[in-house]
Amino acid sequence: MIALLRRDLALALRSGGGFGLSLAFFLIVVMFVPFGVGPDSTTLALIAPGILWIGALLACLLSLDRIFQLDYEDGSLDLLATSPLPLEGIVVMKALAHWLTTGLPLTLAAPLLGFLLNLPDAAYLWVFLSLLVGTPALSCLGAFGAAITVGLKRGGLLLSLLVLPLYIPTLIFGAQSVVLVVRGLDNQTAFVILAAISLFTFALVPFAAARALKVNLK
Amino acid sequence: MSLWEYANPTRFMRLTDRVLPALVVLTGIFMLVGLIWGFFFTPDDYKQGSTVKIIFLHVPSAMMAINIWAMMLVTSLVWLIRRHHVSALAAKAAAPIGLTMTLIALITGAIWGQPMWGTYWEWDPRLTSFMILFVFYLGYIALWAAIEDPDTAGDLTAILCLVGSVFAILSRYAVNFWNQGLHQGASLSLDREEHVADVFSTPLYVCIIGFILFFVTLVVLRTRTEIRARRASALMARERQG
Numbered sequence: 087m088i089a090l091l092r093r094d095l096a097l098a099l100r101s102g103g104g105f106g107l108s109l110a111f112f113l114i115v116v117m118f119v120p121f122g123v124g125p126d127s128t129t130l131a132l133i134a135p136g137i138l139w140i141g142a143l144l145a146c147l148l149s150l151d152r153i154f155q156l157d158y159e160d161g162s163l164d165l166l167a168t169s170p171l172p173l174e175g176i177v178v179m180k181a182l183a184h185w186l187t188t189g190l191p192l193t194l195a196a197p198l199l200g201f202l203l204n205l206p207d208a209a210y211l212w213v214f215l216s217l218l219v220g221t222p223a224l225s226c227l228g229a230f231g232a233a234i235t236v237g238l239k240r241g242g243l244l245l246s247l248l249v250l251p252l253y254i255p256t257l258i259f260g261a262q263s264v265v266l267v268v269r270g271l272d273n274q275t276a277f278v279i280l281a282a283i284s285l286f287t288f289a290l291v292p293f294a295a296a297r298a299l300k301v302n303l304k
Numbered sequence: 305m306s307l308w309e310y311a312n313p314t315r316f317m318r319l320t321d322r323v324l325p326a327l328v329v330l331t332g333i334f335m336l337v338g339l340i341w342g343f344f345f346t347p348d349d350y351k352q353g354s355t356v357k358i359i360f361l362h363v364p365s366a367m368m369a370i371n372i373w374a375m376m377l378v379t380s381l382v383w384l385i386r387r388h389h390v391s392a393l394a395a396k397a398a399a400p401i402g403l404t405m406t407l408i409a410l411i412t413g414a415i416w417g418q419p420m421w422g423t424y425w426e427w428d429p430r431l432t433s434f435m436i437l438f439v440f441y442l443g444y445i446a447l448w449a450a451i452e453d454p455d456t457a458g459d460l461t462a463i464l465c466l467v468g469s470v471f472a473i474l475s476r477y478a479v480n481f482w483n484q485g486l487h488q489g490a491s492l493s494l495d496r497e498e499h500v501a502d503v504f505s506t507p508l509y510v511c512i513i514g515f516i517l518f519f520v521t522l523v524v525l526r527t528r529t530e531i532r533a534r535r536a537s538a539l540m541a542r543e544r545q546g
Contacts, residue, residue: 227471230467234447234460234463234464235450237451237456238450238451241450244446244447244450247439247442247443247446248443248446248447248464250439251436251439251440251443251468251471251472251475252467252468252471254436254471254474254475254478255471255474255475255478258475258478258479258481258482259478259481262481262482275481276481279481283474290470291467294463294466294467297459297463298459298460298463301456301459301460301463302456302460304456
């Protein structure tokens with residue numbers, strides 16, 4: 087399993103697409119917001135937590151179809167499926183590799199991009215923490231969506247339609263755990279539930295994803 | 305003699321062939337009686353005036369929107385566990401009806417909301433959850449449309465329906481956390497305090513039964529169409545080979 091993780095990481099780093107691209111996309115989304123709503127810094131400060139969360143979520147979405155697509159096309163997914171590793175484990179490792187190459191860089195970049203949006207001081211820590219805890223759920227749900235659409239020729243758009251509704255709870259609790267702090271309220275409930283969603287997702291969704299892969303590899 | 309016998313498409317077709325005319329007639333009676341009673345023979349509400357009458361469309365369609373998803377969840381499970389084709393096809397047949405019911409509930413709600421709350425749309429938890437349900441239906445239907453092989457499509461949509469159900473329920477409670485609402489609580493319940501007055505609730509029950517019958521009729525019709533389409537494509541495939 088570790089070997090699989092390392093292989094995926096190496097592929098993602100050396101092919102040079104994934105991780106830089108999502109970061110650049112994130113930067114552009116954040117940059118576009120002032121163009122859309124105007125450069126007024128109080129307005130920006132008000133919406134900054136939401137923008138950072140939505141931007142990270144969309145950037146995460148971009149690289150989802152790569153999770154299984156390339157391995158499916160060159161047949162290595164069939165090899166992996168017939169290996170002694172359980173398919174669920176493969177899904178978890180794939181999701182983890184996706185998170186390490188997408189979710190983690192986005193999490194690290196978010197506080198920096200917060201400067202551009204005049205993010206309130208108290209929120210920096212929580213933007214970082216909530217993304218750190220929340221993005222694994224996004225990767226895992228994304229792996230599920232990718233597993234469902236892997237057999238389709240043009241699954242990209244469909245993948246977004248399937249995955250985005252599943253992101254709603256994560257987005258709500260993630261953004262709330264920042265927004266509540268900005269408003270000077272207690273965010274513990276939101277943050278704990280966000281963590282619970284992440285753990286819950288990693289515990290159960292790989293089974294569904296593995297089932298979907300089995301159907302697609304049949 | 306068990307329910308599972310009707311999982312056989314031929315038996316299902318034979319049974320529904322006999323039941324369908326009765327279903328159509330009953331649906332017509334209940335819908336007409338319920339809606340005409342509701343619209344013309346109930347008094348105006350002392351606060352809401354005649355706008356209250358939209359309840360006879362709004363509440364049944366909203367109930368159906370949720371329950372149709374629940375029905376799809378059950379039929380998806382039956383398909384995954386027992387591999388009965390009728391079950392998968394019934395789920396496929398039900399989805400567009402559920403989507404339409406969600407849309408009706410949203411639109412009638414907006415029309416009702418304008419005079420009562422002064423706004424067509426508000427990011428209220430109930431309204432938002434219906435919007436979310438709408439998107440879930442869209443994804444489900446899009447997945448059915450995207451996959452060519454019917455068995456694969458059945459499997460994948462069933463898995464999506466299971467995972468979607470879990471996350472739809474999560475979203476339902478997440479939006480409660482996120483915003484306080486304008487929408488009133490349940491209109492019908494055993495708890496007298498919350499219940500609407502009897503003059504409204506009796507025709508409302510008739511409407512709800514009408515909507516349920518309407519849904520059953522449509523699902524049976526659409527499932528029969530799906531079975532016929534499946535048979536036609538099987539025949540065509542055989543002809544190409546032979």
